[in-house]
Amino acid sequence: MAETLSDVQVVLNIENPSVPVNMGNLAVFVKGNKDGAKSYYSLDDVVSDYNDNVALQKAAEGFFAQGEHGEKFIVVTYADKLTLAADMFYTEGWEFAMLVPGTDNSSYMTDLSALAAYTEGKAERFIVYGLPATSDSVDNVETTVNTLGGGKRAIVFASGKDATEATYGAAALVGAVGNKTVGSVTWKFRTVGGVKPVNLNVTQIKKLHEAHVFTYVTKANINQTSEGFTLAGEFIDALHGDDWIKASIETQLQQLLSNSNKVTYDAVGIAQIDATVTTVLANATTNGIIEPNAETGAGTFTVTTVSRADSPAGDISARRYNGLSFEYTRSSAIHSVKVHGQINL
Missing domain, CATH: 3.40.50 (Rossmann fold)
Structure with a gap:
């Protein structure tokens, strides 16, 4: 795999039950x-x-x-x-x-x-x-x-x-x-x-x-x-949305680390990381990548963090935070319509 000079790694695990730049190059x-x-x-x-x-x-x-x-x-x-x-x-x-x-x-x-x-x-x-x-x-x-x-x-x-x-x-x-805009259009x-x-x-x-x-x-x-699907039957816009989220989180977290004097390994620093990821997922909801809640309009996603007290001592000494995870529900689109009508005589 290609080596990249980055301090952030985002791993997406996708469960299938039934704007950074360069996304169109x-x-x-x-x-x-x-x-x-x-x-x-x-x-x-x-x-x-x-x-x-x-x-x-x-x-x-x-x-x-x-x-x-x-x-x-x-x-x-x-x-x-x-x-x-x-x-x-x-x-x-x-x-x-x-x-x-x-x-x-x-x-x-x-x-x-x-x-x-x-x-x-x-x-x-x-x-x-x-x-x-x-x-x-x-x-x-x-x-x-x-x-x-x-x-x-x-x-x-x-x-x-x-x-x-x-x-x-x-x-x-x-x-x-x-x-x-990724998430706003089906292929x-x-x-x-x-x-x-x-x-x-x-x-x-x-x-x-x-x-x-x-x-x-x-x-x-x-x-x-x-x-608008790939050879495996996946819809392109859904996968493109996953790529957008991954790239956006990597970019935004790298900017947080690079532009801050110090992201402290405590509740304050962990909250900054949480807020960065939450903002990306909220934007993904606005763009149409993540399904909004029918009642609140908020995105159907969760962000979970682990406190310093619950982090491994080895991670703390290495200044490595592995305690954030997130999940979301993809949005979808209507590709066909079947209408039932009745004629009364």
């Missing part, structure tokens, strides 16, 4: 001559550096074509092992990752599987893959799912008539939705600039949905995404 991995990473803020700069890579240009075009795209588009090159480059440049500020072909494509499918396994193992961030919306792709959708591992951190978006258009569509999806019903509705029949679209692959359709004269 896209990293595109491409095989090159050496490991490296560069951030881009315009399409022209990407085209200038990669005028011989159509797939990479199309990814950048799709991303930057969206009016509310993330702050930056990051190109990560790797010479040998993709996961080593991912570790090396993990702190470059990306939430979504794609893989596009380079000059040497001999290991493309192996690298695609590796990137999917990498994000799944991290239990944060996403891999996004563009699948051409063709009859052949529908017939072989299980192969795509198997290559990407079928995990909860893999997003497959079917659009376009070939791989180039599909790459544009996948990057455009991230640009259109990824940078909106279903979203309009994506430059992507055309697919020429697939209802049976074919249902087959994609059964594999937890979604696509782009027209409903009520509005072009929109047909669903």
